[in-house]
Amino acid sequence: MSTNSSSLKQPRPFYMIFFLEMWERFGFYGLQAVLATFFVKSLGMSDAESFTIFGAFSAMVYGFVAIGGFIGDKVLGTKRTIVLGAFTMMIGYILIGMATLDKSLVYIALAFVAVGNGLFKANPSSLLSKLYEKDDPRLDGAFTLYYMSVNIGSFISMILVPILGGKFGLSVGFYVCAAGLMLSLASFIFFRQLVEGIDSPAGLAPIHYRNFSLVLLGEAVLIGFSTYMLQNLTVAHWLLLLVGIGVISIFFKEIFKSQGIERSKMIAAVILMVQAVVFFTLYQQMPTSLNFFAIKNVEHSILGIAVSNPETFQALNPFWIVVASPLFAYLYAYFGKQGRDLSMPGKFALGMVLCAISFLILPLGTKFANSQGIVSVWWLVASYGFQSVGELLISGLGLSMVAKLVPQRMVGFVMGAWFLTTAASGVIGGWVATLTAAPKGVTDPLQTLPIYSKVFLQIGEVTAVVAVIMIITVPILRRMIEGNSQQNKKEQQAA
Template sequence: METVAQSNIGMYKQPRPFYMVFFIEMWERFGYAGLQTVLAMFLVKSIGMSDVEAFAIFGAFYAMVNGYVAIGGYIGDHILGTKRTIVLGGITLLIGYVIIGLAGADKMSVFTGIACVAVGNGLFKANPASLLSKIYAKDDPRLDGAFTLYHMAINTGAFMAMILVPMLGGRFGAQTGFFVCAAGLVLSLCTFVFYRNIVKDIDSPPGKLPLPKMKLMVIIVGVIATIYLSAWMLTNLAVAHWLLAIVGTGVFVRFFYEAFKRTGLERSKMLAAFVLMLEAIAFFVIGQQMPTSLNFFTINNVEHTVWGIRITDPESFQALNPFWIIVASPILAYFYSYFGKQGKDLTIPAKFATGMVCCAVSFLVLVLGITTANAQGLVSVWWLVSSYFFSSVGELMISGLGLAMVAKLVPQEMVGFTIGAWYLSSATAGVISGKVASFAAVPKGMTDSLQTLPIYFGAFMKMGIGVGIIALLVLALVPVLRKMIHEQN
C-alpha cells in the first residue's frame, strides 16, 4: 500500500491526490444534495403524498442510500478495486438523476430513478473515503484535518446544490432541478478521468490487477436487479425494513468475526469503533430531519425574509447546514492539527460526545424560538440560523470525523468494509428518522401557520430532550472508550 509519510507541511498543504478526491466527492455530493433537498416536497406536490407518506419514503430511500454502502465498500476492497467502483457508482447515479428528470409525475418511474440513485450511491460512497485513507500513514497528524476538509468538500457541493436546485426547479419545473443534479455527476466523472494519473498507484489490491471482465458483468447484472428490487421495495416498505435488518445483521456479524480474530489493542479499537457507530445512529436520525420535518417547518412556520431580502424558495434554507460546515471546517481542522501536534487534542469519543450535545441544543433552540412566534404563527429566521449552526458543528464532530475514526481504529484491509458499516448505521437511522419525522407531520390540507405551530413545538421538544439524554450517556462513556483505544492492555 502506498501512503504519504508524515511531514511538517502545513495543515492545508495536503498531498496532490487529496485534492483530486476532494473534487470527485464535491461534485458527486452536489448531485445527491440537490435531490435530497427537494425530494420530500416533490413527493407531496407532484406525486400527491401526505407528509407522513413522504417522510416514510424518504426514510426508506435514505436507508437504502446508506445500507448499500457496505456492499460498495466490499466490491471496492475485494472485487473490482476502489477506483473502478467509483466510476461504476458515478455512472449509475447519473442514470438515476436522468430517469427522475424524465419521469414527470409517474410514481413508478420516480421510484425507479430513486432506486438507481440509492444503488449508485452504495457503489460510490465508501470508495473515495477509502481511497483517501490509503494516501496517509495511520499516524500522520494531518489525518483528522484531511477528513475534516474532505467533509467540507461534501458540503461545498451540497451548498451550491441546495441553492441552485430549488431555485431552478421553482422557476423552470422540478425536472430541471434533477437534470442539474445529473450535471454534478458529469463533472465528478470528468474530474476522475482527467486526473486519474495522480492516483495511479493508489488503490485496493484488486484495483492493481487486470480488470476481471466476468466479475464486472456479474456485478452489472446484480446492480440492475438491485435497482428493480429497490424500486419495488419503495412500494413495500415492510420488506425494505426487513431486508435492512438482514443486511445489517450480516455486516455486523462479519465485523465482530474480524474483530475477534484479532487480539489486544487491535481488537479493542475495533470494538470501540462499533460503539461509536451505535452512538452515531442518534445523530443521523436528527441530521435527517433537515430535509424532512425541519424543511417543512421552515416552509410553514418560519419567516422567509433575511436582511430585507425575500427568499422565494424556502427549501434553500437547508443550505445553512453546508454553509456553517464550510465556515467551521477549516477552523476545527486547524485546531485539531494544532493541538494534535502538542498531544492535547480531544479524543474521538470526546468529540462525538460534544457533537451530541450540540445536536440536542439545536432542537431546543427551535423550541425556544417557537415560543416567540408572531401573531401569524411565524418564527424569526434567526432561530433557524442558530439551530443550523449547532447541528452543523455537531455534524462536524460526529459525521465529519466518523471516517477518520474508521481509518484510525480498524486494520487497513477492513477500511472499505467498515466505512460501509458506518454508513449502514446511518441507514438504520434512516428508517428511524422517518418515524421520528412523523411527529412533525401536518394533516393533509392544513395550511394555517397557527395550527401547525404547536405540532412542530411538540415534535422538536421530544427530539431535543431525547437527544439530550443520549448526549449524557455518551459523555459517561468517554473515559471507557478512551481506555479501549489507547491502553495497550
C-alpha cells in the same frame, strides 16, 4: 502510502478526491433538497407519507454502501467502483427528471440513485485513507476538509436546484443534479494519474471481466428489487435488517479474530457507530421535519431578502460546515502536534451536546412567534449552526475514526458499515419526522406551530440524555482506543 507527517499540507491526490466528492454530492444533495416536497406537490402524498418514503429511500442509499465498499475492496477495486457508481447515479438523476412527466419512472429512478450511491459512497473515503499513515497528524484535518467538499457541493446545489426547479420546473433541477455527476466523473478521469498505484489489491490487479459482468448483473437485479421495495416498505425494512445483521456478523467475526489493542479499538469503533445512529436520526430531520417547519412556520426572508423557495434554507447546514471546517482542521492539526487534541469519543460527545441544543432552542423560538404563528428565521439559523458544528464533530470525523481504529484490510468494508448507521437512521428519522406531520390539508401556521414545538422539544430532551451518557463513557472509550502503553510497545516490537 507514506507521507511527510511533519507538514500540515495535504498530498496532491487529496485535492483530486476533494473535487470528485464535491461534484458528486452536488448532485445528491440537490435531489435531497426537493425530494420530500416533490412527493407532496407532484405525487400528492401527505407529509407523513412523504417522510416515510424519504426515510426508506435514505435507508437504501446508505444501506447499500457496505456492498459498494466490499466490491471496491475485494472485487473490482476502489477506483473502478467509483466510476461505476457515479455513472449509475447519473442515469438515476436523468430518469427522475423524466419522471416529472411520467410518474411510473419515479421509483425506478430512485432505485438507480440508491444503488449507484451504494457503489460510490464508501470508496472515495477509502481511497483517501490510503494516502496517510495511521498516526499521521494530518488525518483528522484531511477528513474534515474532505467533509467540507461534501458541503461546498451541497451548499451550491441546495440553493440552485430549488430555485431552478421553482422557476423552470423540477425536471430542470434534476438534470442539473445529473450535470454534477458528469463533472465528478470528468474530474476523476482527467486527474486519475494523481492516484496511480493507489488502490485496493483488487484494483491494482488487471480487471477480471467475469467479475465485472457479475457485478453488472448484480447491480441490475438490485435496481429491480429496490424499485419493488420502494413500493413495498415492509420488505425494504426487513431487507435493511438482514443486511445490517450480515454486516454486523462479519464485523464481530473480525473482532473475535483480532487480539490486543486491535480488538479493543474495533470494539470502540462499534460503540461510536451506535452513538452515531442518534446523530443521523437528527440529521434526517433537515430534509423532512425541519424543511417543512421552515416552509410552514418560519419567515421567508433573511437579512431583508425575500426567500421565494424556503427549501433553500437547508443550505444553512452546508454553509455552517464550510465556514467551520477550515477552523476545525487547523485546531485538530495544531493541538494534535502538541499531543493535546480532544479524543475521538470526546469529540463525539461534544457534538451530541451541540445537537441537543440545536433542537432545544426551536421550542424556545416558537414562544416568540408572531400572531400568525410565524417564527423569526434567526432561530432556524441558530439551530442549523449548532447542529452543523455537532455534525463536524461526529459525522465529519466518522470516516477518520474508521481509518484510525480498524485494520487497513477492512477499511472499505467498515466504512460501508459506518454508512449503514445512516441507513438505520433513515428509517428511524423518517418515523420521527412523521410525528411532526400535520393532518393532510392543514396548512394554518397556528395549527402546525404547537406540533413542531412539542416534537422538537422531545427530540432535544432525548438527545440531551444521550449526550450525558456519552460524556460519562468518554474515559472508558479513550482507554480502549489508546490501550495500555506497555501493551502497545510489546505489540509493536512483536510486529
